[in-house]
Amino acid sequence: MIIYPKLYCKKVTDITVEFLKENNIKALMLDVDNTLLDFELKVVEGLEKWYSSLKKENIKCIILSNSNKLEKIKMISELLDIPYVMFATKPLKRGFKKAQKILGIDSKNIGVVGDQIFTDIIGANRSKMFPILVQPIAKKDLWMTRIKRPLEELVIRKYLKSQEGK
Ligand SMILES: [Mg+2]
Numbered sequence: 001m002i003i004y005p006k007l008y009c010k011k012v013t014d015i016t017v018e019f020l021k022e023n024n025i026k027a028l029m030l031d032v033d034n035t036l037l038d039f040e041l042k043v044v045e046g047l048e049k050w051y052s053s054l055k056k057e058n059i060k061c062i063i064l065s066n067s068n069k070l071e072k073i074k075m076i077s078e079l080l081d082i083p084y085v086m087f088a089t090k091p092l093k094r095g096f097k098k099a100q101k102i103l104g105i106d107s108k109n110i111g112v113v114g115d116q117i118f119t120d121i122i123g124a125n126r127s128k129m130f131p132i133l134v135q136p137i138a139k140k141d142l143w144m145t146r147i148k149r150p151l152e153e154l155v156i157r158k159y160l161k162s163q164e165g166k
Helices: 017-022 047-056 070-080 093-103 117-126 143-163
Strands: 007-009 027-030 060-064 110-114 130-134
Touching: 007 143, 017 047, 027 093, 047 070, 060 070, 060 093, 093 110, 093 117, 110 117, 117 130, 117 143
Parallel strands: 007 130, 027 060, 027 110, 110 130
Antiparallel strands: none
16 A cells, blocks of 8 residues: 555654665655654754764665755754755655665665655655655744644554554
8 A cells, every 4th residue: 555654653763774774765754853863953863873883784764855945954964974865855756766876776775764654654655665654843934834733643544544453
């Protein structure tokens, strides 16, 4: 299903190196708003430590964000010392393609991490990548996102039900 993730976890730092290796994931595309940062620009706790554990295993990361806020995207990209693609227009494929080119890795070996089904997850599935959904870290949301949330919750509930007994 195009709207379903393959992994659903609480936060980005819960994604383990073991899980990535088991699923042949060699790189991650990371969403920024509500995945790495909240709206007060606070970084998710333990992010740098988590990323260094990936780096040690040669798992690459890149920022893939729909945001147009250069300063914010640069700040997080410099913090982790990873490249970025902004104005990504997720769920359209072009941003994913651009980021994939930079990574130089096959789409089936790329995980996409984000908090929104209608941008991150659908875009990842359309691009034949491995979608990973995380819970949004901020309670405050942009109003556009807020409208979509009840629908997302419905999808997540259905998804979790579909996973029962698997
Ligand atoms: Mg987001």
